[in-house]
Amino acid sequence: MSVNKDTKILEAILFASGAPVSEEDLKEKMINKKDFKNEITKLQDFYQTRGINLLKTGNKWSFRTSDSIKDELTIFKQQKRKLSRAATETLSIIAYQQPITRSEIENIRGVQMGRGSLDHLMEIGWIKPSGRKNVPGKPALWVTTELFIEHFGIKNLSDLPNKDELKASGFLEKRSAIATITDIANASDLNLDDEVEEETLDDFISEKNTSK
Amino acid sequence: MSVNKDTKILEAILFASGAPVSEEDLKEKMINKKDFKNEITKLQDFYQTRGINLLKTGNKWSFRTSDSIKDELTIFKQQKRKLSRAATETLSIIAYQQPITRSEIENIRGVQMGRGSLDHLMEIGWIKPSGRKNVPGKPALWVTTELFIEHFGIKNLSDLPNKDELKASGFLEKRSAIATITDIANASDLNLDDEVEEETLDDFISEKNTSK
Amino acid sequence: MLNIDNDLKEINSSKQFNISLNSYEGPIDLLLDLARKQKVDLSEISILELAEQYIDFINKYHDLHLEIAADYLVMAAWLTYLKSRLLLPKEEKLDEHSPEELEEALKYQLQRLEAFQSISKKLYSRPLIGRDVFYGGSSEGLKVKYNIRYSSTLYDLLKAYSTILQKEDRVSHLTIAYSELFSVDDAIQRLKGIFGELKEWTNFLSLIPKFNFNKVVNKSILSSNFVASLELAKNGFIDVKQTSPFGNIFVKLKK
Numbered sequence: 001m002s003v004n005k006d007t008k009i010l011e012a013i014l015f016a017s018g019a020p021v022s023e024e025d026l027k028e029k030m031i032n033k034k035d036f037k038n039e040i041t042k043l044q045d046f047y048q049t050r051g052i053n054l055l056k057t058g059n060k061w062s063f064r065t066s067d068s069i070k071d072e073l074t075i076f077k078q079q080k081r082k083l084s085r086a087a088t089e090t091l092s093i094i095a096y097q098q099p100i101t102r103s104e105i106e107n108i109r110g111v112q113m114g115r116g117s118l119d120h121l122m123e124i125g126w127i128k129p130s131g132r133k134n135v136p137g138k139p140a141l142w143v144t145t146e147l148f149i150e151h152f153g154i155k156n157l158s159d160l161p162n163k164d165e166l167k168a169s170g171f172l173e174k175r176s177a178i179a180t181i182t183d184i185a186n187a188s189d190l191n192l193d194d195e196v197e198e199e200t201l202d203d204f205i206s207e208k209n210t211s212k
Numbered sequence: 213m214s215v216n217k218d219t220k221i222l223e224a225i226l227f228a229s230g231a232p233v234s235e236e237d238l239k240e241k242m243i244n245k246k247d248f249k250n251e252i253t254k255l256q257d258f259y260q261t262r263g264i265n266l267l268k269t270g271n272k273w274s275f276r277t278s279d280s281i282k283d284e285l286t287i288f289k290q291q292k293r294k295l296s297r298a299a300t301e302t303l304s305i306i307a308y309q310q311p312i313t314r315s316e317i318e319n320i321r322g323v324q325m326g327r328g329s330l331d332h333l334m335e336i337g338w339i340k341p342s343g344r345k346n347v348p349g350k351p352a353l354w355v356t357t358e359l360f361i362e363h364f365g366i367k368n369l370s371d372l373p374n375k376d377e378l379k380a381s382g383f384l385e386k387r388s389a390i391a392t393i394t395d396i397a398n399a400s401d402l403n404l405d406d407e408v409e410e411e412t413l414d415d416f417i418s419e420k421n422t423s424k
Numbered sequence: 425m426l427n428i429d430n431d432l433k434e435i436n437s438s439k440q441f442n443i444s445l446n447s448y449e450g451p452i453d454l455l456l457d458l459a460r461k462q463k464v465d466l467s468e469i470s471i472l473e474l475a476e477q478y479i480d481f482i483n484k485y486h487d488l489h490l491e492i493a494a495d496y497l498v499m500a501a502w503l504t505y506l507k508s509r510l511l512l513p514k515e516e517k518l519d520e521h522s523p524e525e526l527e528e529a530l531k532y533q534l535q536r537l538e539a540f541q542s543i544s545k546k547l548y549s550r551p552l553i554g555r556d557v558f559y560g561g562s563s564e565g566l567k568v569k570y571n572i573r574y575s576s577t578l579y580d581l582l583k584a585y586s587t588i589l590q591k592e593d594r595v596s597h598l599t600i601a602y603s604e605l606f607s608v609d610d611a612i613q614r615l616k617g618i619f620g621e622l623k624e625w626t627n628f629l630s631l632i633p634k635f636n637f638n639k640v641v642n643k644s645i646l647s648s649n650f651v652a653s654l655e656l657a658k659n660g661f662i663d664v665k666q667t668s669p670f671g672n673i674f675v676k677l678k679k
Contacts, residue, residue, distance in 0.1 A: 002261065003261045003262055003597050004265070004283065005284075007262075007263065008262060008263030008278055008280065008281050009263060009281055009284050009285075010261055010263065011263030011264055012264055012277035012278060012281055012284075012285060012558075015227075015263070015264045015275065015277060015557040015558075015560040015561060016277050016285065016559070016560035017309070017560065018230065018560050018561060018562045019562065021431050029284060038283065040367075041429070046278035049215045049216070050215055050219075050220060050223055051219065051221060051222065051223030051224035051227070052223055052227045062564075063223040063561070063562065064562070064564055065227060065229065065563070066220055066224060068220065069217065069220050069221055069224055070228060070567070071239065072241070072243075073221065073224055073225065073227065073228075073430075074220060074565065074567040074569055075228050075229060075563050075567070075568050075569070076568075076569050076570075076571060077569070077570050077571070078266075078569050078570070078571050078573040079570045079571065079572050079573065080573055080574075080575035081572055081573070081574055081575060082574070082575055082580065083576045083580070085575060085584065087582045088576060088580050088581060089582040089587065089588060090587075091576075091581060092581045092582070092584040092585035092588065093470055093585070093588065095581065095585070096585055103633065105294030108588060108592075109588065113647070118380070150582060151574070152341050152577070152578040153342075153344065153357065154340070154341065154578065155342055155343050158344060158350075159342060159343060159344065160341070160582075161341055161352050161582065163589060164432065165314070165320070165334050165351070166315060166353050166582060166585070166589070168325060168330075169325070169327065169330035169331045169334070170330060170331035170332065170585060171331045171582055172586050172589060172590060175564040180533070182342045187561075190673060222442055226561075227561040227562075228561055228562065228563040229561065229563070230559050230561040230562070230563070232559060241554075247602055247603070258612045259430055274559060275559070275560070275562075276553065276557045276558060276559055276560045277560065278555055278557070279551035279556060282551060282556040282557060285556075285557075285558065294566060295548065297449065297544075298546070300544045300548045301449070301540060301541060301544045303544065303547070303548075304540055304543050304544035304547045304548075307543075307547065308540070308543065319452065320533075320536060320537060320540060321449060321452070321453075321537065322449075322450050322451060322452025322453065322455075322533065323449055323450025323451070323453065323495065324450075324495070325451065331582075331583075334578070334579045334582075335583075337534075337577060337578045337579070340578055341578075351657060362553065363552060363553040363554070364547065364550050364552060364553075365550060365551055365552075365553070365557070366550075367574075372547075373543070373546055373547065373550070374543055374546065378539055378543065380531075381535070383535070383536045383539045383540070400439060
């Protein structure tokens with residue numbers, strides 16, 4: 001069975017756009033624009049009985065999951081968040097220099113830490129207290145957890161590249177003077193809020209345009 | 213034509229999740245879980261020639277637009293920075309020779325690693341460090357990620373294009389110490405480069421004591 | 425047989441020579457390119473000929489006084505050595521590697537790099553998500569439950585740690601630059617010297633020295649002199665008057 005190229009184009013655009021597409025936009029991408037009505041009807045028939053259906057709402061077309069199975073289906077979607085810069089820095093210091101006390105972390109970062117920052121990392125499950133340091137005040141020592149290792153996709157802590165390896169891999173490269181200045185400004189920022197980020201793949205790949 | 217409910221369910225989940233879904237997650241939603249293999253193969257065949265295809269990469273299944281109409285789908289193309297030649301070469305060496313150390317990659321390419329290629333590939337999410345090689349200095353070993361497999365539409369690592377051919381030509385074996393010209397040049401007095409001493413993580417961690 | 429000479433002439437005249445060497449990924453890449461020009465089948469290339477071409481190429485660069493990275497020179501030196509070994513009559517074991525072994529090693533490396541270069545083109549021309557093919561779909565109309573998942577990657581972690589390492593390298597000493605500003609003490613000394621002659625009301629501004637310093641320094645001169653004059657008035661040394669708000673300030677020696 002060979003499928004018409006215009007059928008494929010309509011199918012792919014409707015699928016990839018993830019939102020209703022207007023008839024004009026669809027037509028524009030077709031090779032034989034006059035066939036639009038015919039093609040879209042064919043497509044609608046084709047999907048009539050499937051798990052996804054082709055629907056027209058107003059002047060726009062879109063694929064939707066079929067009503068016939070909506071009771072069976074609950075989709076679990078992940079809402080993605082990134083740690084704030086301050087939290088990421090704190091986590092990286094713990095990862096590399098554990099076991100370590102809060103004041104030692106503050107010392108390295110050169111800023112006082114907000115109350116909840118260690119709690120927050122602990123809530124996510126990436127760090128835990130482990131013993132106390134034998135100095136006045138007996139401060140808690142922090143270490144990373146198994147979950148930390150799993151999440152970051154390494155086998156064990158010794159996988160973390162050392163300073164020379166970071167350098168050789170390009171991490172210590174300064175991107176530009178301006179970037180460095182903002183780095184400092186951001187680093188001293190005590191904001192520990194998470195930046196909520198819904199990433200799409202496009203963001204992911206196109207993001208890099210701005211970084212150089 | 214009546215379509216099996218499980219077919220519909222699989223179709224809808226794969227459509228709605230918009231990213232690769234693991235076999236376990238798919239099976240879990242089915243009514244007759246034992247039919248999974250049969251159902252998913254039917255579905256894959258069904259979409260074989262359409263505008264969207266069903267692909268298995270690693271342990272996950274996903275719908276993606278068909279490669280056959282990639283030229284017509286230019287609207288979706290975001291401005292995307294092209295990978296440098298150094299980065300693509302490095303990526304393919306890691307893909308075929310993993311796990312591999314940085315200096316082994318440098319040996320093959322006959323050149324010191326350009327700044328920014330390992331960190332850049334890691335930023336995209338295609339490579340990660342995994343374990344250390346049991347040789348003096350315990351250098352980090354690099355491997356490709358699941359995201360690499362998904363993005364390049366590869367079934368699994370043994371399915372990399374031309375892998376057998378490369379193997380038959382002897383290019384996938386890591387030759388022992390003095391087997392390539394770079395090795396010889398490095399071993400001889402002609403080498404003008406300063407050898408960077410590789411530190412172990414332990415060296416690195418104990419450094420913190422001196423920095424305070 | 426080779427067009428390198430012509431290439432060189434062309435490149436030389438169009439001043440693009442540097443760009444040309446930059447387009448190579450290193451000495452082996454350059455060698456490979458020279459080898460490709462010599463023969464399509466790398467297993468049949470003449471290493472001796474290749475060595476000569478490489479040395480020739482590097483020498484021409486040198487003649488043009490263009491900078492050549494050290495590893496290119498190392499390779500040239502090594503190839504010179506290999507050439508001499510290949511040309512010399514066979515001797516009793518000079519060292520551990522026979523010239524044939526060296527030749528074989530070089531061939532292997534060239535072929536392997538060639539193989540990976542072509543495989544990398546193949547790999548990267550596969551339909552790539554986000555470039556050629558796309559994920560899609562929409563969960564509209566379905567029950568969706570959201571899980572919060574932290575998407576911070578190992579890259580983020582390493583980048584953050586690198587930032588800290590960089591800071592440690594960078595911020596070790598805090599140096600306060602020598603100040604060019606004028607102090608109040610200096611101004612008092614100066615005004616005391618001038619006021620001896622000021623029997624009449626004089627506009628304060630006319631007492632400020634006019635230097636062509638930058639704005640900040642000029643302002644500091646003005647303010648230090650102003651504070652100095654208040655100080656002198658407080659001590660009963662001079663009189664100060666101002667007839668309207670923001671008006672001119674006048675000073676004279678106290679009788």
